[in-house]
Amino acid sequence: MTQSHWPLYEVFIRSKQGLAHRHVGSVHAADDQMALENARDAYTRRGEGSSIWVVKSENLVATQPEDREAFFDPSDDKIYRHPTFYTIPDGIKNM
């Protein structure tokens, strides 16, 4: 059966000088192509971007705020992952 609810898409745009795509919002559209066209019209009217990704919202999986501690904590005690952990004698240059 055809439903009249158009699915929701999340929109990501990489700006002209941007290095990465950034989430800017969402649009409703019947299909992928319409989602791209709607995203272009709604989010790039003033030259905001040079590349658009759209993805159906139902395909996104997100971390849960209540799991935040358990999920991210393990990296806190691995301080040797940071360059500041290592001491280098004064006078060593370009490092």
Place this chain on the structure above:
Amino acid sequence: MTDEQHQAHFDATIAADTPIEAKDWMPDAYRQTLIRQIGQHAHSEVIGMLPEANWLTRAPSLRRKAILLAKIQDEAGHGLYLYSAAETLGCSRQDIYEKMLDGKMKYSSIFNYPTLNWADVGVIGWLVDGAAIVNQVALCRTSYAPYARAMVKICKEESFHQRQGYEAAMAMANGSAAQRAMLQDSINRFWWPALMMFGPTDTDSPNSAQSMAWKIKRHSNDELRQKFVDNTVPQLEALGMTAPDPDLKWDEASGHYRFGTINWDEFYQVIKGYGLCNHERVGDKRRAWESGRWVREAAMAHAEKNAAKAA
């Protein structure tokens, strides 16, 4: 976590001015009041296209016409950003849109006033979008992050609207006697409705106390209204125009303009659905929704057919 722990964490988050994100726990009443406020904000953008579009085919020059078209396109985009923000709270756009069509959700009182001459288009850009900006700049720091982000985006575009509106008003203020009279007539009709956009007085605003406590609202209705009047009177004077308010005067002691009393009876009539254009506005949107049904269904059927073919 228990509900009490969730509540305590939420209160601490609000107190620390940390924004609330879509997946964070929030009190149900906070969620509901945001769906109401953001939803009605979105509806206002959509309904707000109608009074201005009324003059699209009759714009007096190609330049003004192109500007107006771009502005109405922005309003549609703003509606879309706001519906996106509302949907992060778990409501569906179609559902709240149908509530608006059924008169179960409101939209801004201002769009129930008719546009009777070309000057109205300039005055709406200048006064109405000007009032919207004062309101929305204050909302850029609202506690719900998706709403705040939508406001930042919208404010950038609204300032284009306000400037284009003022420029159109200026052209008329510097034009013939007939153009100046038309501009003054428009200001006379839109001045008070623009002041009403800030909502009821602080003593009479049922949602305000809770919204301020939750930092959804950062300033009271009366504070924002005062700021708008202070900003706008010098702009009015620069046009050589007057406000339809015999009590409007500068108050040296407070550093603010004092102004007359708003006709609150009129305000409540309008928001209850008995303003000049309420019937016409919702009627137009309902017609568009009903007569567009087959197009929406065709788009969906076509998408499903293509998806089936690809699978």
